[in-house]
Amino acid sequence: MTARIERPLSPHMQVYRWTLTMALSIVHRATGIALYVGTLLLAWWLIAAASGPAAYAHVQAFTGSIIGRLIVFGYTWALMHHMLSGIRHFVWDLGYGFKANEREALTWGAAIGGIALTVLIWIIAYAIGGGR
Numbered sequence: 001m002t003a004r005i006e007r008p009l010s011p012h013m014q015v016y017r018w019t020l021t022m023a024l025s026i027v028h029r030a031t032g033i034a035l036y037v038g039t040l041l042l043a044w045w046l047i048a049a050a051s052g053p054a055a056y057a058h059v060q061a062f063t064g065s066i067i068g069r070l071i072v073f074g075y076t077w078a079l080m081h082h083m084l085s086g087i088r089h090f091v092w093d094l095g096y097g098f099k100a101n102e103r104e105a106l107t108w109g110a111a112i113g114g115i116a117l118t119v120l121i122w123i124i125a126y127a128i129g130g131g132r
Contacts (some may be wrong), residue, residue, distance in 0.1 A: 014081070020104065020107050020111070021103055021104070021107045022064070022110060024085060024107050024110060025033070026083070026090070027081065027085070028082060028085040028086075031078040031079075031081050031082040032082055034075070034078040034102075035075070035079060035082060036073070038071075038074075038075035038078060038079070041061065041071065041072075042075075044059060045059050048110070055107055073118070073122065076118045076121055076122065077114060077115065077118040080113070080114045080115075080117040080118050080121070081110065081111075081114030081115075081118075083114075084109070084110040084113045084114050085110045085114075087110070088106045088107065088109070088110045091106060
């Protein structure tokens with residue numbers, strides 16, 4: 001009978017101590033998936049705009065509702081977060097930002113920056129009349 005070779009198994013998520021970098025890496029993947037769905041809504045809006053006033057009014061009624069605005073707000077945040085997190089990954093691909101303090105600063109920058117840019121975009125949109 002052959003002896004069984006004991007080899008290490010991959011640790012499960014319960015073994016790791018959760019860090020902000022780990023959590024935002026998962027959020028980066030989730031926002032990428034959310035951007036696919038949001039892009040379908042953007043395509044719906046563009047097709048409706050090209051289709052005529054009735055179709056456009058229908059889309060505007062949806063995006064003007066509370067649910068619609070929450071979805072568009074979430075899409076804006078997903079876009080901003082994914083962009084900043086992508087820049088963070090690009091910096092890492094260049095070989096920079098791997099020291100603990102640099103890694104944390106990049107991660108906090110992406111987290112806070114995504115929220116700040118989203119709020120700034122919505123403030124500007126309402127200021128120029130987009131929130132009627």
